Amino acid sequence: MSKKKEARKITFESEKEMPVAPMSLGSMLYNKTGAWRNIKPVIDLSRCIKCGICWKFCPDASIDIVDDWPQINYVYCKGCGLCAEECPQKCIAMVEEEK
Amino acid sequence: MSKERKMTITIPREEYMSPGHLACQGCGASLAMRLALKGLGQKTIVCIPACCWAVIDGPFPHSSLDIPIYHCAFETAASSASGVRAGLDMVGDTETTVLAWAGDGGTFDIGLQALSGAAERNDDIVYTCYDNEAYMNTGIQRSSATPIGAWTTTTPVKHYKKERKKDIIGIMAAHGLPYIATASVAYPEDMVKKFRKAREIRGTRFIHVFAPCPAGWKSRPEDTVKLARLAVQTGYFPLFEIENGERWTLNLKVKERKPIAEYLKLQGRFRHLKEDEITLIQQEVDARWEKILKNCGL
Numbered sequence: 001m002s003k004k005k006e007a008r009k010i011t012f013e014s015e016k017e018m019p020v021a022p023m024s025l026g027s028m029l030y031n032k033t034g035a036w037r038n039i040k041p042v043i044d045l046s047r048c049i050k051c052g053i054c055w056k057f058c059p060d061a062s063i064d065i066v067d068d069w070p071q072i073n074y075v076y077c078k079g080c081g082l083c084a085e086e087c088p089q090k091c092i093a094m095v096e097e098e099k
Numbered sequence: 100m101s102k103e104r105k106m107t108i109t110i111p112r113e114e115y116m117s118p119g120h121l122a123c124q125g126c127g128a129s130l131a132m133r134l135a136l137k138g139l140g141q142k143t144i145v146c147i148p149a150c151c152w153a154v155i156d157g158p159f160p161h162s163s164l165d166i167p168i169y170h171c172a173f174e175t176a177a178s179s180a181s182g183v184r185a186g187l188d189m190v191g192d193t194e195t196t197v198l199a200w201a202g203d204g205g206t207f208d209i210g211l212q213a214l215s216g217a218a219e220r221n222d223d224i225v226y227t228c229y230d231n232e233a234y235m236n237t238g239i240q241r242s243s244a245t246p247i248g249a250w251t252t253t254t255p256v257k258h259y260k261k262e263r264k265k266d267i268i269g270i271m272a273a274h275g276l277p278y279i280a281t282a283s284v285a286y287p288e289d290m291v292k293k294f295r296k297a298r299e300i301r302g303t304r305f306i307h308v309f310a311p312c313p314a315g316w317k318s319r320p321e322d323t324v325k326l327a328r329l330a331v332q333t334g335y336f337p338l339f340e341i342e343n344g345e346r347w348t349l350n351l352k353v354k355e356r357k358p359i360a361e362y363l364k365l366q367g368r369f370r371h372l373k374e375d376e377i378t379l380i381q382q383e384v385d386a387r388w389e390k391i392l393k394n395c396g397l
Contacts, residue, residue: 009161019160022160024157024168027117027161028120028156028161030119031121031161033120050104050105057130058130060118060120061116061118061133065106068106080313080323082320085322
């Protein structure tokens with residue numbers, strides 16, 4: 001993708017601004033789904049064996065690989081707990097969200 | 100663990116699905132799309148009929164996929180994909196893959212006629228059915244993909260579904276398609292491999308993806324992958340491919356199949372089942388497994 005993805009919600013002032021055909025103009029990144037979460041995953045990196053399983057199974061593409069380590073993107077993580085369940089080392093803990 | 104160890108990456112790192120989409124927590128369908136696109140790559144156009152993914156993708160003018168999506172009517176996933184393919188052929192684009200991405204309602208029930216038409220014409224599309232075994236998007240109504248014994252809102256506990264799941268693979272195999280495969284979100288490497296293989300083959304390719312749905316199956320969101328894995332390990336959803344309508348290959352040879360009860364007990368939709376009903380389901384699964392083994396020449 002050449003164009004940089006923006007986390008901005010697109011709105012129209014009037015119908016004249018709208019495209020002729022109903023087409024997508026931006027990504028869903030504006031929708032910060034992290035707010036859906038009640039419990040959040042926390043990775044204990046000291047026990048991580050870098051198997052990549054948490055990254056592989058995240059249905060929200062919310063686990064990034066940063067400097068060869070898994071890193072949870074809390075802006076979008078919905079807190080389903082799949083990564084904690086699948087982690088062979090059991091080094092991901094689901095902790096209650098403080099709000 | 101040692102700091103020097105490299106991260107084990109077994110599937111492509113490119114992401115074509117961005118976070119922020121509208122799927123439920125632990126959604127099997129969104130994971131299925133993420134893995135499928137890792138296999139198909141950037142040069143893909145998706146046709147999505149009414150199904151969960153029509154919602155997951157997001158409201159106008161936003162989209163959670165980095166590739167073009169064409170939203171079409173419920174029954175027209177396959178025929179829209181055929182049309183997009185014909186359009187691409189007109190402008191001389193033979194590289195782009197056209198993916199029809201329909202749920203089980205849009206494949207087993209409503210879209211079957213269009214799918215059969217496309218299969219008969221052998222249009223150059225990849226048709227994927229992500230199967231969550233009911234009309235989950237509209238409120239868990241029974242579809243012909245709903246398995247025997249399951250609760251849905253239209254088959255309540257007292258009158259739970261008594262009919263068998265439709266054998267869609269059998270129907271598609273009878274069309275003699277160049278490539279048919281089943282894939283599961285619990286086996287990402289196998290799934291990505293199958294989509295990659297499908298991309299290289301010409302003609303109608305059909306892939307049946309098993310995508311657990313925590314909301315509709317009344318299971319815990321964290322059990323999505325576990326359920327998909329159990330479905331394969333119990334023989335309920337075997338992983339196999341059919342090439343040219345005749346060559347069957349079993350991809351995962353399960354030596355000791357787990358009892359189906361292990362798979363059923365994790366889901367609230369099967370909670371009402373009694374011992375003898377579970378035995379009946381076990382017999383059905385056994386019979387289907389034997390049939391597939393026979394077809395694979397094992």
